[in-house]
Every structure is written in structure tokens, then in C-alpha cells.
Amino acid sequence: MSTGTRTGAFTTLAVEERDDRVVVTLDRPEARNAISARMIRELHTVCERLEDEPRFLLLTGAGRVFAGGADIAELRERGRDQALQGVNSRLFERVRRLPMPTVAAVDGWALGGGAELAYACDLRIAGPDAVFGNPEPGLGILAAAGACWRLPELVGESVAKQVLLAGRRLDAEAALACGLVADVVPAEELTGAAHRLIDRMARQSATALRLTKLVVDSPGAHPVADDLAQAVLFEGADKRERMTAFLERGSARSTTPAPSEARS
Template structure:
């Protein structure tokens, strides 16, 4: 494993814990990693750079060993008004995070609430410690979720469970969230990041073009009807047949050797 590197900003830590893996840590402990707009923009900017960096094949997003993120920044919420534009820097930061085309894994410990849960739902795979608690409590503040809690959540867990989570504000335990299909893996408390990095390392060793196409196709389930989705899947499949990675994968299989992926 290569030597770790780390660059710190005021609210986000960037690390390279393994070949092909970028780790982003929310770094606002004094505000329980509250997702103020500057932090969201930092995340979006980091993902934009990762998208253009061939050395990055998988990204892991995490908080601290005690919590992921406790929600939006209460000071920003307090200063908001009905005159706020929809097309704001915050709105477009969320859009950029959701549009990240490479594999994105979230490692969650402790509280993951409100905007924190919405950020978690931007990930393709979520690994949570057994003590994680995931919820959308915004209605208790007289507002509603504003970044996917009434849009993405019901698509993942179904209408009935999403209604209960949002209308009551009651969080799910890690085991409940896994049972609902909101997270993929539950591990021993305090081990979510280790498990996520192991998973990321395995994913980063796989062919990047195929991973991007697979992610895009799976995400189309919320956008396309079945017939259109099947056609789009087939188009992506056929496009990959001309890639150097496909030729390398077939050759490596026949020669019984590890493949060397080029992302081409």
C-alpha cells in the first residue's frame, strides 16, 4: 500500500489511502459536520477534480468515528427566506455531487441526519457501523428535506417507510436501514471506514470504463421505463465491446493472468 498523503482545508480532508482510491473526510467537528454551503461546494469541487483524474477510480466519503453529519447548518437555515432562489450555489453543488460518474462509497458512523442522510444517499454503496442512526428530521423544524429526502429516499426504501421517516422524524438503526435497502453493509461499530476502504480498493482494481457504465445504467432505473432502460443498457454494453479494456479482459481470462486496466 502506498504511503498515505493528506491535504487539509477548513472543512474537508483529502487523502490517498490506496492506489486508485480518494478519501474525503468531512472536517467540521465543532458543528457536528453540519453541511453548510461552503462544505458542499468543497465536496462538489473535490469530486469534479476526481472525475478528471485518471488515477482516481473510486472515492470514499466519510465523517468522523462518532458521526457522519448531523444535518444542514442551522445558521443558514435560520437566515433563509421565501425569496431564496432555487438555482443557488447550494442547489448546484448537490447536483454536481449526484452527477459524479465514478464509484462513490459512503462510510457512516453515528448520526447521519437531514442533509447528512441526503449526502449519504448520493453514494452508490453505503457501509455503516452498527451504531449508525439515519434519519430525516426536518419536519420538526417546520420545513421539509430539501436535497433528496422526499425524492431519493422513497425510491430507495419505498413510499411507506419514507413517509414514516419524514413525517415522524424518527431515525432508522443501521440494521433497519440495511433491511430497507438504504445501506449495503453493516459492520462492527467503528469499522465502517476500514470496511469501506477495503471495498474501494477492490473496486478500484476493476475496469473503470465498465464501472462507470454500470453505475450509469443502474441509476437509470429512476429515470427510464423498462423498455427504454433495456435499450440503454444494451447500447452501453455494445459501446464497451470496442474498448481496449474489453480486449484486455478477454485476453487475461484466456491467458489465466491478472488483467491490466487502462480505462480505454
């Protein structure tokens, strides 16, 4: 696989484009990668590219921090109109709806808006120092960019209320225990483990992955959504080629003599 090229048009992100994936590093280490208005705009640009040319997204943070939250100085100045615009929530929903699977590799703090951005990804993998939390009520606001409804879906209502109401922070092991993350790996192996997870998905049918994601993210549309997606896949050449290869491998195994038969 190509190691990719760094894209230099961003100031708050480091973006590496590969043939089948885009690696985005939140890159404001001086501010614990706080999610600023400029970062929001730049992430919208990344989303636009991934919508035009569907690829996997790997999202991580610079300096052993994922994102310490929204930029509080900017957030303090936002009023009713900005809240109604859904500055952060519209971006995170766009991330959620990207056509190909998304993976967040989280080490260090993922708090507030940083946690909500991780929740918006399809899969999360954590380093040992990862901490997820939503301290928004302590700032006089609520976690309004998806946490109030995404987190209960991810970890259940009880744990979500512990985080959202009681201020509980989930460390890496707690996040693993409640299913928020797929795995916890040493910090130095985090990026490699995230790439291996994407590699495993990349061996599957891209069309099947896209439609599976679309169906999973369409609550209330079943079974019609399942049937329509399957109908599209049943007509594709990829399905026939993969199933033919599977059957041919099985046929080859069944006609290969066992070691004892080969010696007789």
C-alpha cells in the same frame, strides 16, 4: 497502493488523495459536522477534481458522527431565492453524478442534509451507532435536497414515508434490513471495510464501472442506454484482455489432470 497525501487547502474537510480514490472526511466536529455553506463550496471543489480525474470517493465524518444536518443558523437565514438556487441539492446531485462509484462510511448521526448526502452516494456502509433520519418538517421545511425522491428509490415508499412524514429514524440494523446500507461493521473497522469495498470494485474494469453507473442512473433510457454503453465496452481493449484471461484460466483448469489421474 499509495497511502495517499493529505490536501491542506480545506478548512471544513480533511482530504486524502490516493492513486485510485479520494477519501473525504467531513471535519467540523464542534458542530457535529453540520453542512455549512463553506463545506458545500469545498465539496464542489472535490467534485471538480473527481470529474477531471475520475476516481472513487470515500466519504465519512470526523468524531464518530457523519453529519448532524445542515447548519441551522445558516439555514434559518436562507430565503426563497436561496431555496430556488438549490444550494444543497445541486451539490448532492453532483455527487450522485460523479463518474466513478462513491461510498459513504456512516457512523453516528446522519440527519437532515447529512442523511441526504449519504443517500446521494452509490453505496453506504454503517457502524453500529449509525442513525439516519430526516427531521426537516419539525423545523418547518421539507427534505428538499433529494430525500423526497431518493429515499423511496432506496428503501421503498412505505419506509421512506415513515422517515419523511412520521419522523422515524433508522438505526444501523434497520438501515441494513431495508437495504439502505450494504453492511454494518464495528466502528473501529468501518473505514477499513469501506476501503475493502472500494478495493473490490477497483479490481473491475474502470470503464465498465463508469458505464454501468451511467446506465443504472439513467431511468427511462433503457434499453437504448444499455446498448450504447455495451457497444462502447465491446470495442475496448480492456474487454478483450479480461475475457481472454478468463478463457485462458478456464482452459488451464480443464487441461490440468485431476489428482487421481496424475497418480495413474
